[in-house]
Amino acid sequence: AKERGRNQHQFYTSELSARAQRRYAIEKNLRRALLQNEFFLLYQPKIALRSGRIVGVEALVRWQSADHGVIEPNDFIPIAEDTGLIVPIGQWVLEQACRQAAQWQQLMPDLRMAVNFSPRQFQDDTLVKQIGATLQSTALAPDALVVEITESLLMGDSTKLTPVFEALLALGVGISIDDFGTGYSSLSYLQRFPIDNIKIDRSFIDGIPGNRDSVALTQAIIAMAHALEMSVTAEGVELESQMRFLKDAGCDEMQGFYFSRPISAEAFESLLRQTKAR
């Protein structure tokens, strides 16, 4: 038994170190990726349900790795968060997205650009200053930027977070709660923070229109958001039946494969030009 215990111990340490080594390799590659500009953004349109028009766009990061091809955010954002590399990566994303939005506003003046932020980025005291500086250097109007955050951020220390949100509000930047309904935080944050928009998580949209619970929850979220004067975006809309339901339910915007997958900057631009020509 003693022998086996030792083997098991060895097994665990070697497995652990294999994982640690893999993480370390990714971390090293991520640092190099930053220096060598291996990140790029895809863009997914947000559609106003009433008019059917593009009203916004969300920037979604990808990593073009020399060794592994295109890597999806779920495979490197968690590591970037653990290592703190999400701070410089997030800054790169913000700058790129703002510059792109300023350019696209010449085609569509009221287009709003949404950028994802990790809770880790809010630990940086200079975040608001950096957002302000980026808006200025890219000549993007602050109300054209939407910051997407998840509920997990709002579970943190609200005495620290309140001034950050107030500064963002003063700047004119929009705040949107991503993956709404999947977190464990209490709803009281909706009262505590100046939130403009709620994005109903894809898991609820999946069940529409067949699942009674999904339907009830979606309707309740829309009613609550509107009562609090927030707009509502449905994410992960893949079917016409979902779009129709959401439109009838008074949901403001939709996003999802039904209208468009995340696409390259070039493809999004030609979509904008097409829309304009119509």
Ligand code: C2E
């Ligand atoms: P998210 O912010 O919730 O983004 C939505 C995800 O759902 C995207 O995956 C998008 O491609 C996908 N999606 C959109 N419409 C549909 C649909 O109709 N059906 C299905 N099945 N999926 C749909 P993606 O691009 O792989 O991003 C995954 C997550 O990675 C994002 O979830 C976000 O949390 C994170 N992420 C992406 N870019 C950034 C970034 O620049 N910074 C940070 N901090 N996180 C990012």
Ligand code: CA
């Ligand atoms: Ca998002």
Ligand code: CA
């Ligand atoms: Ca989401």
Ligand code: CA
């Ligand atoms: Ca998500």
